[in-house]
Amino acid sequence: MGEVAREGLPVVVIGAGPVGLAAAAHLLERGLEPLVLEAGDAPGAAVSSWGHVRLFSPWRHDVDAAARRLLEPTGWAEPDGDALPTGAELVRDYLAPLASIPAIATRLRTRTRVLAVARDGADRTRSLGRERRAYRVRTLTADGRVEDVLARAVVDASGTYGTPNPLGSSGWPAVGEREAASYVTGPLPDVLGAERARFAGRHTLVVGMGHSAANTLLSLVELAETAPGTTITWAIRGGSARRLFGGGSADELPARGLLGTRLQEAVAAGSLTLVTRVSIEQLVPAGETVQVLGRARDEALDLHVHAVVNATGFRPDLDMLREVRLDLDPVVESPARLADLIDPNLHSCGTVPPHGEAVLSHPDDGFYLVGMKSYGRAPTFLLATGYEQVRSVAAALAGDRAAADAVELDLPETGVCSTDLEADAGACCGSSAGPQPVTLGVGAGVGFATGVLHGRAGDAGVGRVEP
Numbered sequence: 433m434g435e436v437a438r439e440g441l442p443v444v445v446i447g448a449g450p451v452g453l454a455a456a457a458h459l460l461e462r463g464l465e466p467l468v469l470e471a472g473d474a475p476g477a478a479v480s481s482w483g484h485v486r487l488f489s490p491w492r493h494d495v496d497a498a499a500r501r502l503l504e505p506t507g508w509a510e511p512d513g514d515a516l517p518t519g520a521e522l523v524r525d526y527l528a529p530l531a532s533i534p535a536i537a538t539r540l541r542t543r544t545r546v547l548a549v550a551r552d553g554a555d556r557t558r559s560l561g562r563e564r565r566a567y568r569v570r571t572l573t574a575d576g577r578v579e580d581v582l583a584r585a586v587v588d589a590s591g592t593y594g595t596p597n598p599l600g601s602s603g604w605p606a607v608g609e610r611e612a613a614s615y616v617t618g619p620l621p622d623v624l625g626a627e628r629a630r631f632a633g634r635h636t637l638v639v640g641m642g643h644s645a646a647n648t649l650l651s652l653v654e655l656a657e658t659a660p661g662t663t664i665t666w667a668i669r670g671g672s673a674r675r676l677f678g679g680g681s682a683d684e685l686p687a688r689g690l691l692g693t694r695l696q697e698a699v700a701a702g703s704l705t706l707v708t709r710v711s712i713e714q715l716v717p718a719g720e721t722v723q724v725l726g727r728a729r730d731e732a733l734d735l736h737v738h739a740v741v742n743a744t745g746f747r748p749d750l751d752m753l754r755e756v757r758l759d760l761d762p763v764v765e766s767p768a769r770l771a772d773l774i775d776p777n778l779h780s781c782g783t784v785p786p787h788g789e790a791v792l793s794h795p796d797d798g799f800y801l802v803g804m805k806s807y808g809r810a811p812t813f814l815l816a817t818g819y820e821q822v823r824s825v826a827a828a829l830a831g832d833r834a835a836a837d838a839v840e841l842d843l844p845e846t847g848v849c850s851t852d853l854e855a856d857a858g859a860c861c862g863s864s865a866g867p868q869p870v871t872l873g874v875g876a877g878v879g880f881a882t883g884v885l886h887g888r889a890g891d892a893g894v895g896r897v898e899p
Contacts, residue, residue, distance in 0.1 A: 436552055436582055438566045438798070442467040442539075443829060444583035446546050446569075448475040450522070451803030451818035452589035453530050454496035458826035460535055461498050467581065468536070469571060471545040471590075475531035476523040478593040482620040483520030485647060488691075489814065490514050494522060496819040499530050506533060543574035549586055550755035551796065563797060585798035585829055587822065588753070592746035592804050599639055599742055601669070601711040606726070612715035612740075615722040619644040619743040623651035630739060632659035637724060637735060639712065640743030641668040641676050642811055646695045648741050653703045664704035665735060667728075671708050673699070707733070715740075748805045757795040765808035767792050767801060774810040784817060788824025788839035800825050817841060 445455045448470035456466040470477065487494065492513035500510070511517065511525050531540060551558075552568040567583040596619065600606035609616070619640070621627045636652055638645050649666055656662035677696040699706050709729045716723040718736065726733040748765055750758075761771030769791045773784055792800050800806075802825060803818040820841050828836035 436566045438564070438584040441465075441566055441582050441584040443585045443587060444469060444567065444569050444581060446586065446588045447590040447803070448472075448527075448531060448540060448542070449478055449589060449591060449803070450476070450494070450496070450527060450815055451822060452587075453527060453536065454499050454819050455587050455589055455802065455822035455826065456536055456539065457496060457498035457502050457530070458823050459829070461501070462826050462830035462832075464826065464829060466539050467583070468540045469544045469546055469569070469581075470540065470542045471594075473543055474528070475540065475542070476527035478591060479519045479527065480523050481519075481593075481618070483518060483523065484622045484625050485620055486516050486518045487522065488516070488643075489816075490516055493814070493816050495526060496822075498823065499526075502533055502535065503530055541573075545572045546570070546590070546752060547572055547578070548752050548755065549588075549799070552582060556755045556757055567798070586800070587825060588799070588801050588805055589803040589818070589822070590749070590805055592748050595747050595749045596742055597744040597747055597809075599712045599715070599740065599744060601713070601726075606712045607714040608717075609715050612717050612722050615715070615717065615738070616740045616742050619741065620648060621739075621741060623648060623655055628655065631655060631662065633661035634738035635663040635665070635721075635736070636739045636741060637665045637667060637737040638741040638743060639667045639710070640741075640745065641670065641673060642743060642745060643676075643691060645741070645743035646676055646691050648743060649704060650691070650694055650698065653698045656703065665707060665737065666699075666704050667707045667710040667712070667733075669710055673706060673708075745809065745811060746804075747809050748801070756799055758799075758801075759794050761808065764810045766806055766810060767794065770806060771808075774807055774812055776810050776812065784812065784814075784841065786820065786839040786841040788821060789828040789836045790824075792821060792825065793828075798829070 442465040443459055445452050445459070445466050445468045448468050452468055452470070453475060456468050459466040472478065472480075474480070490513060491511045494517065495510065503510075506529070508529050511521075517525065530536060546569060548570045550556075550568050550570075551562055551565040554562055554565055567586050569581045569583055569586060571579050571581060573579050597603070598605035599609055599616070617627075617630075621630070623631050631652060632655060638649050638652070645666070649664065652662065652664045656664065673695075677692045698704055707728045709727075710733060711727045712724060712733070713726040714724075716725065721736040721738055722740065724733065724735040724737060724740065750760075750765065759768045760766065761768045761775075764771050764775050766774060770787060773787060773791075789800070792802065792806060794800070802821045804813045806818075806821065807813045820839055824836045824839050827833075
């Protein structure tokens with residue numbers, strides 16, 4: 433097979449979510465040709481699936497600069513920078529208009545799933561002349577055809593939403609988890625809206641200790657106020673939920689601080705039952721309910737529930753990248769140079785130093801993991817981080833090394849630390865009394881950190897990771 437020159441080929445962007453479309457906008461500004469491949473029916477498909485949830489961060493943190501420059505000449509009305517959008521509003525008022533601009537729309541293929549990526553004509557073991565080879569991206573099209581696309585570079589912004597962590601311990605599914613799949617929901621079911629009937633008057637088990645779990649728990653508490661018989665059990669793998677409760681007014685994203693405060697109040701009021709040090713070992717379908725077996729501290733766990741909300745987090749799909757030479761951290765499965773900045777075993781207060789192409793690069797030049805997928809199994813990603821990542825990557829691909837290395841990032845402090853949880857929840861971040869008030873739209877849940885579809889945290893010091 434003859435080699436195909438990389439020059440002149442497009443840069444394939446996998447995923448048409450916020451970060452993928454931002455990557456396309458930055459590539460266009462640099463005079464590079466993007467080709468965006470989206471598995472869903474429309475741009476922002478993953479975001480649309482949790483459209484009822486309100487984000488923590490306001491619009492001013494949610495719109496990429498290059499995307500804004502593309503949108504402004506079209507007469508697009510930018511939303512109020514201080515307002516908190518829902519996922520549906522993010523798609524309707526930003527992603528859909530951006531994707532409809534001809535410069536993007538003509539370079540976007542929806543209902544196109546990426547199956548695998550490799551260097552053209554070379555598996556991962558072949559080194560001779562590897563750097564000259566283009567990338568071959570294998571796709572499954574809407575009509576069921578397998579089609580290969582050649583690319584000069586690949587920017588993987590496909591996220592992690594399609595690969596949730598299992599309910600079982602040790603990173604494995606619980607015995608019977610696959611057979612019990614019909615009882616298990618996604619991390620953010622629409623409890624107060626489209627899926628209300630599934631939860632009203634029924635017993636729900638929520639597993640996980642991140643913002644997705646908190647959001648669902650608070651929605652269930654609200655549902656229980658008007659639907660008698662609604663019962664809520666919350667299971668976490670650690671011994672304390674203080675990290676999720678913490679933050680309050682020390683959180684520069686007030687809605688995120690308020691989320692933990694409201695959940696702590698619900699637990700204190702007995703609106704739900706918190707079970708700690710949980711290890712789920714088996715799921716047994718039992719008609720209308722599913723039996724959940726395992727351990728809670730040193731006692732047996734035996735629950736019969738109608739639904740299990742899996743809010744245990746996500747992991748990156750790396751199978752599609754087996755033939756790409758990657759340098760990944762063995763703990764969080766992020767690019768190795770990024771890991772120390774985001775590892776939830778070590779990372780506290782949500783601070784992420786600016787980082788760009790130099791941190792995200794791999795042994796195979798021209799391949800990048802960006803956005804949520806670049807964080808591997810770490811849950812602390814914010815959209816602003818992804819926007820700066822793709823700005824830097826586009827600059828590097830265009831040969832502007834100075835711009836690629838000049839990374840800047842202004843992230844809000846979380847006010848929540850992942851270590852020393854036996855101390856005051858906000859002490860290490862200078863917490864003050866009480867959360868800042870925020871106004872939330874009627875019927876929309878308090879959301880999760882922008883771009884984060886799960887949450888994990890250290891418990892009782894370094895070394896333990898929560899669902």
